[in-house]
Amino acid sequence: MSRSKVALFFGAGSEIGYGLPSGGKFALDLFRTSVENDKDDFRKQLDKINNTSTYAAKWLPENYHKKRIYVFGKGEFEEIIASSLEYKRDDILTYLVSHEKVGCFGQN
Numbered sequence: 001m002s003r004s005k006v007a008l009f010f011g012a013g014s015e016i017g018y019g020l021p022s023g024g025k026f027a028l029d030l031f032r033t034s035v036e037n038d039k040d041d042f043r044k045q046l047d048k049i050n051n052t053s054t055y056a057a058k059w060l061p062e063n064y065h066k067k068r069i070y071v072f073g074k075g076e077f078e079e080i081i082a083s084s085l086e087y088k089r090d091d092i093l094t095y096l097v098s099h100e101k102v103g104c105f106g107q108n
Contacts (some may be wrong), residue, residue: 035071
């Protein structure tokens, strides 16, 4: 019997108070995790579905059991990082400028 895994998503940094990784670290950890075993497990679960069931006919796409299982790759990861940086651009620049003035970048 397999154990179910549960993921909790918090907001505004509340997860840090519980000793959990920040949302950014959590996302990075997810992208670094190998998905091959999960893809194999998912494929096995798809193979167990009765193709003639009402569920399969109503909710699953045609030929679902033959379709490629897609996961986020390097391109999506880079797009998310770039989007996040652009979204926080002003905050990042303000932070860097304020630290540059106190000599954190080797300037006295």
